[in-house]
Amino acid sequence: MSSEINVTYRVARPLPAAQEAAWRSLIVEMAAEVPEPEDVEVVITDEFDKVVAEYLATEVDLAFDPTLATQYRAARSDGARAAARTSPQPGGKVVVAASIDLFVLGLQSARHCLLHEAQHVRLHQHGDVAHAVHRRVPFALPEDEFTWEFLWRAESAIDEFRCERTVHERGWTDPGNVNGPLDLNGVLDTFRAVRAEYRRTDDQMRAYEGAFASLDRLATVLGYGAAALVAGVTPPATWAHVPAMGRVLDVLEGLPGTHVVLPREDVLATATEMAKRLRRIFQELGFDCYFIGDNGDRWFAVN
Numbered sequence: 001m002s003s004e005i006n007v008t009y010r011v012a013r014p015l016p017a018a019q020e021a022a023w024r025s026l027i028v029e030m031a032a033e034v035p036e037p038e039d040v041e042v043v044i045t046d047e048f049d050k051v052v053a054e055y056l057a058t059e060v061d062l063a064f065d066p067t068l069a070t071q072y073r074a075a076r077s078d079g080a081r082a083a084a085r086t087s088p089q090p091g092g093k094v095v096v097a098a099s100i101d102l103f104v105l106g107l108q109s110a111r112h113c114l115l116h117e118a119q120h121v122r123l124h125q126h127g128d129v130a131h132a133v134h135r136r137v138p139f140a141l142p143e144d145e146f147t148w149e150f151l152w153r154a155e156s157a158i159d160e161f162r163c164e165r166t167v168h169e170r171g172w173t174d175p176g177n178v179n180g181p182l183d184l185n186g187v188l189d190t191f192r193a194v195r196a197e198y199r200r201t202d203d204q205m206r207a208y209e210g211a212f213a214s215l216d217r218l219a220t221v222l223g224y225g226a227a228a229l230v231a232g233v234t235p236p237a238t239w240a241h242v243p244a245m246g247r248v249l250d251v252l253e254g255l256p257g258t259h260v261v262l263p264r265e266d267v268l269a270t271a272t273e274m275a276k277r278l279r280r281i282f283q284e285l286g287f288d289c290y291f292i293g294d295n296g297d298r299w300f301a302v303n
């Protein structure tokens, strides 16, 4: 018998039989995508935020303080909502938290999302994730160029691009999951809202958190958008007059899907370039973050 992914249900009441059958067949498809399915656990839940927060507390290579993990919310400031999340755990285990809401938009959408998450798992099991790659190879931050905040988002954009590229190349695309300029506009609106609130309140820490949450979404939307563009799912004209995409496309487009294992040095070099581009976009939107002095202190500015 072939290896299988472990499945856990965290639901208040049993799923309808048809939905449970759909989950089972999608999880078989996920298992075919990952090198070691026996080290993977899919947690199907009706309490997505809570389950994600639980696994965040022990997640490997977290970009932020684990005590903040309980604050995880699936809802994003631009109205987007996460329904699945891959979380690497100690001992080489990888957990995919999956909301039962995945099926609200239909089977094709759920399939796109879960097979995208399977690509994240594959990157983890290949040791090929961009996320935190700067901790796995010798690296000195070029302090004149960008702060850590930009590097983490750059790494995340690379992983999203590669996972989505594979989804499209394998023909699993659900059109509703493709990010386009309208999605980007929604994110740009959130930057405007952060600025407007800062003007009103002068609350710099809140503006810092809001602006970088928006940059999180911007990196993801550009990663998703670029993948659809490069895979030929979105015609080039769609993004032709969007400056932010013009800033990053040449960095991302050379990255392969998840079937190729890249040298870590190459991934880090791409992440470094991507971090510069993200900072440039951030500056063009009227924000900046940079080092002051020699002890790692950063200054966040709204211009």
Ligand SMILES: [Zn+2]
Pocket: 116, 117, 120, 159, 160, 163
């Ligand atoms: Zn992803």
